Amino acid sequence: MNTKSLEKTPWPTVLSFLLPGFIGFILFVFFPMLSTFLISFTNYSGGPNWKIVGIDNYLTIAKDKHFLQSLVVTVKFVLIGVSLQIIMGLLFAMLLNRNILGQTFFRSLFFMPNVLSSVGISLAFSLIFHPTKGVANQILEYFGLPDSPWLTDPSTALLSIIMVVLWMSFGYYMIIFLGGLQSINSSLYEAADIDGANGVQKFFRVTLPMLSPTMFFALTMCIINSFKVFDQIFMMTGGTDGGGPAGSTNVVVYDIYQNSFRNFRFGYASAESLILLIIILVITVIQFNNQKKWVTYDI
Amino acid sequence: MKKWVALFLAASACLSLFANGKSDAPASSADGVTKVDFYVWSDGNDEYSRFFDTFNEQDLNVKINPKYIVPADYGSKLTTLLAGGISMDAYMQKSQTDMFPQYNNGYIEPLDDLIASHNYDYNQVKSWNASIAIDGKVVALPHRGGKYYTYYNNKAFEAKGVPTPTELVEKGEWTWDKFVEISQMMSENDEKTFGSCLYTWGSCSVYPAAQEGMNFINADGSLDVDNSLLKSFQIRKTLEDGLDIPKLVDLKVTKTHYSQVFYTGMAPMLLIGEWFPGTVQNGFSKDLIKDYTLDDFRITRLPCDSADYNSIGAPTFGHVHAKSKKKDAAFEVLAWMASPAGALVEAKMGFLPPMVDDKVMEVLATNVPDKKSLEYFTEDVPVKPFYYTKYGSKVEQIISQYVEKYLLGEIGDSDLIPAFKAEMQTIVDTTN
Amino acid sequence: MTSRFKIGNLISSVIIFLTSLAVLLPIYIIVTAAFKNEVDIFDRPIAILTENSGLFNFKQLEMFPLYIWNSIKVTFFCTVIQLGTASTGAYAFSKLKWKGRDSIFLLYLMSMMIPIQVIIIPQFMIIRSFGLYDTHLALIMVASFTVFGTFLIKQFFMTIPDSLLESARIDGAHEWLIYWKIVMPLAKTVLATVLIFSFRWFWNEFFSALIYLTSPELKTLPLGMTDFVTEYMVYYGPQMAAAMISIIPVMILFISLQRFFIQGITSSGIKG
Helix, strand or coil, X not given: CCCCCCCCCCHHHHHHHHHHHHHHHXXXXXXXXXXXXXXXXXXXXXXXXXXXXXCHHHHHHHHCHHHHHHHHHHHHHHXXXXXXXXXXXXXXXXXXXXXXXXXXXXXHHHHHHHHCCHHHHHHHHHHHCCCCCCHHHHXXXXXXXXXXXXXXXXXXXXXXXXXXXXXXXXXXXXXXXXXXXXXXXXXXHHHHHHCCCCHHHHHHHHHHXXXXXXXXXXXXXXHHHHHCCCHHHHHHHHCCCCCCCCCCCCCHHHHHHHHHHHCCCHHHHHHHHHHHHHHHHHHHHHHHHHHHHHCCCCC | CHHXXXXXHHHHHHHHCCCCCCCCCCCECXXXXXXXXXXXXXXXXXXXXXXXXXXXHCCCCEEEEEEEECHHHHHHHHHHHHHCCCCCCEEECCCHHHHHHHHHCCXXXXXXXXXXXXXXXXXXXXXXXXXXXXXXXXXXEEEECCCEEEEEEHHHHHHHCXXXXXXXXXXXXXXXXXXXXXXXXXXXXXXXXXXXXXXXXXXXXXXXXXXXXXXXXXXXXXXXXXXXXXXXXHHHHHHHHXXXXXXXXXXXXXXXXXXXXXXXXXXXXXXXXXXXXXXXXXXXXXXXXXXXXXXXXXXXXXXXXXXXXXXXXXXXXXXXXXXXXXXXXXHHHHHHHCCHHHXXXXXXXCCCCCCCCHHHHXXXXXXXXXXXXXXXXXXXXXXXXXXXXXXXXXXXXXXXXXHHHHHCCCCXXXXXXXXXXXXXXXXXXXCC | CHHHHHHHHHHHHHXXXXXXXXXXXXXXXXXXXXXXXXHHHHHCCCCCCCCCCCCHHHHCCCCHHHHHHHHHHHHHHHHHHHHHHHHHHHHHHHCCCCCCHHHHHHHHHHHHHCXXXXXXXXXXXXXXXXXXXXXXXXXXXXCCCCHHHHHHHHHHHXXXXXXXXXXXXXXXXXXXXXXXXXXXXXXXXXXXXXHHHHHHHHHHCCHHHHHHCCCHHHCCHHHHHHHHECCCCECHHHHHHHHHHHHHHHHHHHHHHHHHHCCCCCCCCCCC
C-alpha cells in the first residue's frame, strides 16, 4: 500500500467516515460471526441442551470424509472457475471497450445473465443439458461429436455447473474490468504510440499495470465468491439431499447447509465454516501481501 | 450543519415508512378472539389454506393467523425461526423425523395435558400413535394419514393387455419381483414411455426394505441394515438399466416431478403416498391431464413380498410450539384438524384423512370414483414409517447419496452394505 | 499493419457474435417459456411459439405490481444507503491514515468469507430483538453496508494521487469537503458500477427475504415468484413470465448508466 508519510487523521474524522457502514457491519455480521466462532466449540443444535466440547468438532472434521471430499470439489471449482471467469471477463471488457457497432447492446446482453432470476437460469440450463432431448447434445451431434451426460454424470456435472456459473458471471467481471479500463488515462496510450509500441506491447505495458488494482479486486472477489458457491449447485443438481449426482458437486457450503439446516448440527457447521473462512483468509492475505509485486496504485 | 440535520430528518422520515405498526399482537384482542400464529408451508391456495379458511369461517373465539411459507424453503425458514426464538403458537411438520431433534431442543409442547383438559378423543388417531409420540408423550396430532400405494392408469394397462396391479393383488401375486416384471412389460423402452416411476427421494429407493421394517438405525443407536437394502437398490438399478423407469438423476436434473410423469403418461404406474389422489384431482382441474380421465385412475396396495400385507408411511401433523402463550387456542386448532370435521376438509381435497367414517367415504368417492380403488385407499392395514428415529433425517440423506453412487456404478454389490453401515455408525456417533 | 488490424477485428467480431449466441440461448428459452404452457416448456423448449402459446402466464401475476413496488422500495433504499456507506468507508480505508486500518479492512473482508447459512440464526436473533422481523426495514438494515462496494471503491480511490488531496488539506479543507468536492466527482464510473451491482443484488436477493419476510403483502419479487412453487407441482410458466418482467428495471438502469462507461469522458486527467 501507499506509504507516503502522512499525519494520522484525527479519530472523530475517521469515525465519521467509517461508522455509517460499520454500525451495520458490527451488528449484523460481526456479532453473528463472533457467535459462530463461539458456537464452533459447542455441540449446539438449536435448543437449550448444549455443552462445550472444546475442539472436538474440529477433530471430527479432520476425519470427516464428506467434508474432505467437499473441500476437493470446492478447490476444483475455484481453480477452474476463477481462471475462466477472469479471463473471459477481461477479454470481453477489452473487446467492448472499443468503439464498435452495437457496443451498448453487447454490453447489455452480456450483463443480462447476471440479472436473471436463478429459477429461470436453472430451468433454462436443465432444458439445455437435458440428457436426451437437450439443446447442448443436439449441437454436439450437429458437429458429429458424441453426446455428453452433462449434469447426470459425476465426471461432467461439476464442469457443467462451472459452465453455468461462467455464463452467469463473466458479464459481471466484464463490467468491473470495463470500469477499470475507463479510468486508464488515454495519454498513456498516446505515449506508447509515440514509442512505437504495438497492440500486444501496449496491453502488457499500459493496460495490465494500470488495470492491476481492478484485477486485484476482481481476483479477490472471484476467489471468495467461488469458495462460497452454493445457489447454482442447489438449483441445478441438488435439492436438500446434497449436490448430485453421487455427491460429485457437493461443495463445502453445501455440507455446511446440510449440517445446519437438515441435521441441526450448528456447532459442527460453524466449525466447518471457520475452516472455510481460514482457507479463504489465508489465500486473501497472501494476495494482499503479494500485491506490492504487481499491483500499481497512484502513478 | 443545517444541511446535515435536514438530511437526517429526511432519512428518519423515510425509515418510519417501514416501521408502521409491526409490534407483537396481544394474546387476545378486545372482542375476546384469540389469534393463533400458525406456520405452515403453502402457496396460499391448497390443503392448508383451505383448512385454515374453513376453520376461520366457524363462529369460534379462536382464529388462525396463517403464516404461509413457500414449500421448497420451509425447512430452512422454520429452523431459523425456531432456533432464533420467534414467537409462534403452532407449526406444521414437513419432515416428520425432524420432530425428534425439535422435541429435544424444547420447541415442541407435549400434548397429553392439553388432550385431557380439552377432552380430545385420542382414540380417533390412536392408530398413528407410533408416529406422533416420543418417549410415551404425544407431541403432535395428525390431520392426514400416512400410507403409500400403487397408483396406475388403467387405460394404459388395458391398451397393452397387461394384468393390472389390482388383479395381481387379488391373486396374491403383487410382489416386488412382479412389480419389476410388470414395469418391464409396460415400458416402451424408448426413454419416452416407461413402465413405472420411483421418485428421487431417498425413501423411494428403499420401499422394500422399509416395508420389511428396516430402520437402518434403531432408536437405541444399534444398526439395522441388512441385504434388503441391497435388494431395494437392485430393483431400482434393474429397472433403470432396462429403461423401464425414468433414471433418478434424470428426474432430478430435468426437474421432472412425479406428478408430471403420471399426468403426461410418461409412466402409467407410480408408487407414492396418500396425497396423490389430491394431486391427480389438481391435475384434472388445471387441465394438465389429457390422455385419460378420472375413471381410469386406480389405486391398489404396494407390492409386498410377505403374506401379511403392510404399507409404509407416516401421517402429517402439526405441533404446539412450546413457548406459545396461547397453547390452548393452538391446541384447539390442531384438535379440530385431527377430528371428523377436519377429516372432511382433508377428504374433499383428495387426501387420506387420519380417520375414515361414512361421510369421509362419501366425499372421497368423488375423487376416487373406482370402488375397488377406494376400498384399497381406505382399508385398515398396518403401516410402518420410514426410519422413524431421531437419526431419520440424516439416514435419508445418506440413502440419497448411496443410491446415486450405486446406480452410477461407483459402488458395487459387495461394498454397499459395509460402506453404508460405516456411514450409519458415523451418524450414531455424531448425533447428540 | 492494416491487414492485421482487419483480421484482428474480424476475429473479435466472430468471438463477440458466437458468445452472443451462447448468451442468448438460455435467455431465449426463458422468454419463450413465459408464453408456453407447462407441458410445452419441457417438451418443446426451442419452439418460438406453440399452438398453446398465449399470455395466460402473465395473467396469473396479479399480485406482482405489489411485489414489484416492494422490491423497488427496498432496493432503492438499500442501494442509496450502500452507495453512501461504501464511498465513505472506502475513503476511510484508502485516504485517511489511522491505526489498525488494514486489519479492520481485513476483518471487513472476512465477513464475505463466511457463508450466510451459518450467521443467519444469530443475525436473525438480533433483528428479532429490534422488533424488525417481518418488516422491510430488516432487509435494509442487514444490507446497510457492502464489503464488495467498499472494496471496489477503495481500489479506485487508491489510484487517485494523494498529492491532489494534500494540497487541499494544506489549504485547510476538511476531509468531508475533500471527499465530496474532489474525490467523489472523479469516481463516477466506479460509483455507477457499484450502483448497478447493489441494485442487481437486492433485486434478486432471495435468502434474506425468505427468512425475514412472512406477510404476503411484504413479499419482494424473488420471493413472490415462489407463489408458483407449490407442494405438488412447480409451475414454471408464470415464474418465467415474472422473471422476464423483473429484468426490465435493471436493464433500464444498466443502459442508462452506460454513459459512465464510454471511454474518454471520465477520469482523463486524474493521473500523472
